[in-house]
Amino acid sequence: MRLLLLGGTKFVGRAVAEEAVARGWEVTALNRGTQPAPEGVTVLRGDRTAEGGLAALATGEWDAVVDTWSWAPAAVRDSARLLRDRVGHYAYVSSCSVYAYPKAPAADESARVVEGSPDAVGEVPYAEAKRGAELALEAEFGGRALLARAGLIIGPYENIGRLPWWLSRIARGGPVLAPGPRDLPLQYVDARDLARWMLDATTARLGGAYNVVSPAGHATTESLLEACVRATGSDAELCWTDPERIVAAGVEPWTELPIWVAPGELYDYLHNTSVARAVADGLRCRPVTETVEDTWAWLRSIGGSAPQRADRPNVGLDPEREAELLKGLQGLQGLPG
Structure with missing residues (x-):
């Protein structure tokens, strides 16, 4: 597998990179280079908030993308548009924060979500940013988009x-x-279990929203x-x-x-939160x-x-x-x- 990791040298992204390398995948990461990447990862430099920040991705093809972006949704919109025809599957680390508050006990992925805009820029509240990024990704990748709505992440x-x-x-x-x-x-979910499940889901080409947190x-x-x-x-x-x-x-x-x-x-x-869907599709904590x-x-x-x-x-x-x-x-x- 050829994996493109957007972000990815600090916490969740590092866990994804290390898991993918351990599987023998070819891993390329686009980031600003402020932190060293795990061994075995090819690094491309780019700042997604800057004009021309995706220039390093102008060419190339990958089997899958994992994106850990947490800020303005327009960055996810731009990368999804750029990669739509050169990537088979796009997995996004979203959040259970996209659900409107309050939510019913043990709610599943059908629970009401907050409003969000895929075109939002600048400072966007966390929940709205994650939801806007989901909308941007769904618009460009449709059923090839995986929305991993993580809960509390530790590890x-x-x-x-x-x-x-x-x-x-x-x-x-x-x-x-x-x-x-x-x-x-x-x-909660251990970042390594989140990474393992996301890569398994990518291999299986799962799409749509999943709550990814421990039962x-x-x-x-x-x-x-x-x-x-x-x-x-x-x-x-x-x-x-x-x-x-x-x-x-x-x-x-x-x-x-x-x-x-x-x-x-x-x-x-x-x-x-209900995690029945993710557990049925292989989540293990x-x-x-x-x-x-x-x-x-x-x-x-x-x-x-x-x-x-x-x-x-x-x-x-x-x-x-x-x-x-x-x-x-x-x-x-x-x-x-």
């Missing part, structure tokens, strides 16, 4: 900081504010945080606390306590312990400080604020640690 090379924050925090040890309920099911109950808050304790080997004490008390204390779910949200509408939106251990090993290999995307806010609870919250919760009946 080695994560540059958002969610799982790296939990690992770093737990590695410090001591009492850790652990948000309950401890058996709350989580949905409900694949992991829980407890199994995730306990895996962090074991992986880091720290003396951390998980202080399980009722979600109502955490919310009442003004803690921001998803950002100050990454990955976690209290049960309710936001939880259903982020952690309660590795155990949470493997994702956690491999992410911790990667963090240690780069000195413990994860890279951070400039367009995303830092996540995690300030240590002093966490200490104050834990002190205030002393004597209150939370969930036993």
Whole structure:
């Protein structure tokens, strides 16, 4: 297979490149060259936001494209138009954020989506950007377009900081504010499992929208945080606390306590999505312990400080604020640690 990767040297794109190279595919990546590409990848230079930024793709043919673009949809529109007659299949890393909020629990790909424009340029809200890119791709490739609507993505090379924050925090040890309920099911996808499924789907020429995230109950808050304790080997004490008390204390779910949200509408939106279609077409997710251990090993290999995307806010609870919250919760009946 001859694969063209648009983007692709940091997180999800890196996972796709490494998986494709491991399969013996010929991999070409178009990007700005700000990060080194995985070994075995041929790199073309181009900035999709600049005039003439696709010049390096003026010639050439590929069996498939994987596109990880997250900004203005016009960039996906332009690349799809340019490649339409020289590429057999186009897979786009979209997002479950394209669904309108709120959405019904366990909703599938038929759920209502946000509005989007394939011609939008400049600063576009994330959900509208992803939806606009989907529309652009469908217009040019039709049934040859795969829309992989990923949920929360974690794993080695994560540059958002969610799982790296939990690992770093737990590695410090001591009492850790652990948000309950401890058996709350989580949905996420390891970037490597997303990459593997997308390349399998590309080989099979699957088209249309797929929710690509782990089945409900694949992991829980407890199994995730306990895996962090074991992986880091720290003396951390998980202080399980009722979600109502955490919310009442003004803690921001998803950002100050990454990955976690209290049960309710936001939880259903982020952690309660049907993935029956993707599972039927081969999605398999590795155990949470493997994702956690491999992410911790990667963090240690780069000195413990994860890279951070400039367009995303830092996540995690300030240590002093966490200490104050834990002190205030002393004597209150939370969930036993």
